[in-house]
Amino acid sequence: MKRRSLLAMPAALGLGAALTTRAQAQEKRTLAFVVNVSADFWTICRRGIDKANREHTDFNMEMIVPGQASAAEQRRIVDELLARKVAGIAISPINPANSTEMLNRVASQAVLFTSDSDAPNSNRAVYIGTDNVAAGREAGKQMKRALPNGGKAMLFVGTMDADNARERVQGIREELQGGNINIVDIRTDESDIARAQRNVEDTLARYADINLLVGLWAYNTPQIYQAVKGAGREGKVKIVGFDEDGLTLRGVAEGVIESTVVQQPFEFGYQSMVGMVKYLNNDRGFIPANKQIIIPTRIIDKSNVSEFQGQMRDLLRGR
Incomplete structure (x- = not known):
């Protein structure tokens, strides 16, 4: 009996430790x-x-x-x-x-x-x-850099119900005010990626004179990039984007996308x-007193995209 008790003791201790660990986790x-x-x-x-x-x-x-x-x-x-x-x-x-x-x-x-x-x-x-208004202004500057002589632009985003979408558009309009770039419209897709690409394809088909397409959410710019390449309009239609999707960065490296505003x-x-x-x-x-902690943005273009792609690969791999 004593031997049996001694043999049972490690199991009992193990069970107790497991229960303690589980309780701590809970x-x-x-x-x-x-x-x-x-x-x-x-x-x-x-x-x-x-x-x-x-x-x-x-x-x-x-x-x-x-x-x-x-x-x-x-x-x-x-x-x-x-x-x-x-x-x-x-x-x-x-x-x-x-x-x-x-x-x-x-x-x-x-x-x-x-x-x-x-x-x-x-x-x-x-x-x-x-600060999405400030980010919108940065995008507006990139739009002016892409179209120094002016032209027609279309904006694409998931929904204008989100504050970040409204504020980015506000910043873009503020930066473009008094200039010669005309925003034809803003196309929304309700975060449906297939619809996002159809919106771009429809724009390219309906507006032969469109000069610039701007993606305001992370997935919008890749859809623009693919649609423009699919239509063979690289170089003829400029692209400015937001965020650092892999396809967006590839497009910047290729020169198909002028630049992207990354958060x-x-x-x-x-x-x-x-x-x-x-x-x-x-x-x-x-x-802070205004209850806002602002994380600054960066502009990624052909001059710095290679280094940035390496940084993103490391982050996505968890390094």
Whole structure:
């Protein structure tokens, strides 16, 4: 009997250790980052979240990509997260103007940050991301560089319901004011990538005199690039884009795309998670008076695209 008890002891100790480990894991608080659409842009953001989690192993940190890019899908995800009693949510709201009630519900039960697209009328603690009006002005400068003699331009974006889309267009219009570049229209696709490419193909077919196509969201510029190449209009139709999708960078390297305004999604993820940890630990000193932490943009063109592509490859591989 004594021998049997001694033999059972390691198993009992092992079970006890396993239960302790499981209990510790269950005690970890969860922080979630809810994005707006599936794109490499958010894969880079995820690397920032991973880094933050390595530094704060007492938290579970996760990214959630909606099955479809809609405010309703984001609301469903948020409801599930609140039911799980997560400690904090960072979100890129698809339609912030019509999501205030949902966002305020989050803020009443957890820490709420916005990123990429703001919701200033909500009770979010802070926005971490790009100054999208300023980014729009940078895109406007690139448009003027692409068409020094002026011409006709078409803009493409997922939806004009998102603050980042409206603000980028505002910045572009401000930069182009009084100049000789005319924006013919803004085509939206509701984050449907097939529709995004059809929008470009339709524009190329209907407007023989179009000079410039501008993609405002990460997936728009690759669709423009493919449609322009498919139509054999490289060099005849200029392209200016946003973000650092692999096809966008290839187009810049080839000279088919003039330039792209890139953000720093790695910092969106990293600073959102680290910021929520601080907030939960009652450190609010990092939040500015205007409740906006602005991450600067960069212009990528043929002069620096090769180096930037290497940096992106490393980030996407998790190096």
